[in-house]
Each structure stands twice: as structure tokens, then as C-alpha cells.
Amino acid sequence: MGLRERKKEKTRLAIMDAALELFLEQGYESTTVEQIAGAVEISPRTFFRYFTNKDHLAMWFHDHGEEIMLETLAERPADEPPFTALMHALRAVLTDVQSSTPDDASRFLKLRKLLDGNPHLVGKSVARGARTERRLAEVIAARRGVDPDEDQLTHLIVAFAMSTMRVGFECPRRDGTMEEIQRRMAESIELAERCLRPGWDLRH
Template sequence: MTDGRRAAEQPTGLRERKKRRTRDALLHAALELFTTQGYDETTVDEIVDAVEVSQRTFFRYFASKEETAFAVQEMVESRFLSELRQRPAEEAPFEAMRSAVLCAWNSIGEAIEETVTVELHMRTYRMIESTPSLLAAHLRRSIDLETEIAEVIAGREGLDIRTDPRPRVAVAAFSGVMRVTGQLWGHGRDTSMESLRALTENYLDQLGPALAGNWHAPVEPVTAGPALSTRQLRPRHVPNTS
């Protein structure tokens, strides 16, 4: 690399790092204020004052307060979708979703820690669930995400979600488990990503037995539950019971 090229590229790198630091500082300040004094009670002025920047700078990075509240969740969801799109084509739908979310949890903790602490992320999750306006937004975002996941699954299987209900049904079951594990983790004592990953894996492994198993038979504790039977749950193999 020539000195001229290095000199031309260095300012760009510095500018990008400075922009990243400013965005992270705004996000961290916003989440701290939301979780300590309340989302509705926090103003954009208070957020920018905490970082000593202008409102114009805030809106350069975030469209609204709501966007900051869901910024980390957006990052997690994007990582999951990226992993799902990269899963091998031969994997069954549930196997692909299960593998994608567990792979995402393997690396997302470090990414979250680069922006906010995992403990702050957990407090934010609780704050969203206890704030009516954010809970409504969370439901809306969840519906949009489920549609996007169903479209990815349908594309993998060569199906049309407008005429074939199986991708939406599969994603609805998967998403239900993810909501349960998120709530349990959010109200638990262990704030680590490892605990969330383990909880997610354990509950996903109970999906097959819960849907197709004999509930009157003895069942092992969830921490030692049987592995998910992806072959049994593969939508294209669902038997015709009519």
C-alpha cells in the first residue's frame, strides 16, 4: 500500500470508528435512562445531554426513541436470519431454525457486549415487557419477523406461504418456544448468554415430545430433555390425519 493510499483510507477508518462510538454511547445512555426512570418519562433531550451531543446527532443514528429501545434486539434478530439463510439445504425446517438460533447465541454475546452489557440488555427486555407502548411495538415486530422467517423457510422448501400453511405453522411453533425462553431468561437470575443458549436448547428439545408425545408417560426434567426429532417434525412429512 502506498503512503498516499494509506493516508486516504485512514481518515475514513477513524471517522467510522468515531461514528460507531457515538452511536454506541447514545444507545447505552438511552437504555440506561429507559430502565432506570422509565421509557415514557425519558426524553431525547435527556439522552443527548448524557452524551453531550445535539438532537440532530441523535436523529442521525436513530429515527426515534423506539428504535433505540429495540436496537439490540434488532441486532440479535438479524444475526439469526443471517445464520438461517446459511443453513445447509438438506436440513429440515425445525433443524435449520434450531441450529441457526443456537449458532447465533454462540457469537451474539460478544457482539452485545461491544455495545451494551448483557445485564443492561436483560433490563431492557424487562422494560419492554412492562411498557404498554413498547409491548405493542414488540408484538408488531414479532409478527413481521415471523413472516420473514416463514418466507425464508418456504423458499428453502420450494413452497408458497400464500397457499401452503406449513411454513407459517412451523415458524409459529418455533417462535412460541423462543418467546417462552426469552421471558424465562428475562426474569431469571443468570444474565449470561450461556444460560440463554442452554435454556433455548432445552426448550426447543421439548417441542417434539410436547406436540407428539404421550403426556401421561413419565418425562425427564427439561434440563435433560430428549433431543428434538427433526425428522418427526419436518412439515413435509406430517401425516394426513383426515
């Protein structure tokens, strides 16, 4: 990463940190873009170079996870069974979580707290996750040589994989630490692979 990229990343993280503190301190709806920008000593225009709005900032983990999964799928062998490829993509997300810095972990846990306290953001999170599933379905359909608008199996493959991730992140929630999340996600991936017979995803 060059100097310019490092500076941009530093600014992006500073915006996120300031926003999360304000969201949790005074409420999501009560926090304005102007307040976030002011806390980082940037202009609102600069804020919008990094995030389109507050919701975009609150959903950043979707963007990050989607990028990791798509990059991983692009690197997997073309003849690999699609569900297997998706499990490798989930493991790449898990590896990223495991390599999180303390600051990364703190941001993630603050975002979970933010969503817990704002049900309308949960709905936005579900909608954002649905967009990720659609993009993944397009990739899996291309690997299988089928039309994503016509092939139900493709969408089931993606839905099963993403359900594995959701269960890993959310069920059952106990102490809410990053260590617990990592452990549950690893267990969820292993359970999914054990429960589904190899080759189930190869039928047309």
C-alpha cells in the same frame, strides 16, 4: 471493522447506554430524544442517524437477533429440513448471547427491566417479533419452494421455532441473570428438537 465503523458503533452504544439510564431513572414517556442526545453530547439529528425514534432504540435486540438468524439461514444447506435450519439459527442467537460482554449483558437486562415496567412496549415488542416471523417465513417458503401467502406449514414451522425462543427467554423466569437465560434457551431448543418427530416439516 475499520476506524469509521468502530467510531459509529461506539456512538451507537453510547446513545443506547444514555437512553437506558434515562428511561429507568425518569421513565420512558418522560424521556425525550433531545435529553438522550444531550447526555451523549450529540445533536438530535445525529441521534436520528442511528435510531428512527425511541421505540426503535428500545427494540434493538429484535433487529440484532433477526440479523443473526437471517445470516445463519443464508449459510445453511439448501436441502436441510427447514426446522433444523431454524434451530441452527436459534443456536447462533444463543452463541451470540453466550459471547456477550458484561456491557452487552447489562444492556439486555436493562431492556428487560424497561419492558417489564412499560406494558405498551411489550405490545410493540410482540409486533416487532411478528415482523421477524414474516421475514423468516419468506425465507423458509423460498427454501421449500412454496408461496408464503398460501402455505400454512411454512408459518407453523416458523411459529414453532420462534415459540422455542420465547419460552427460552421467558419461561419460567427465576433469577433473571444472563446465565439463567442462556441455560433456559439451550434447554428450550433441546426440548423442541426432542418433541418434534424428524421430518414433520418436510410435508407439503
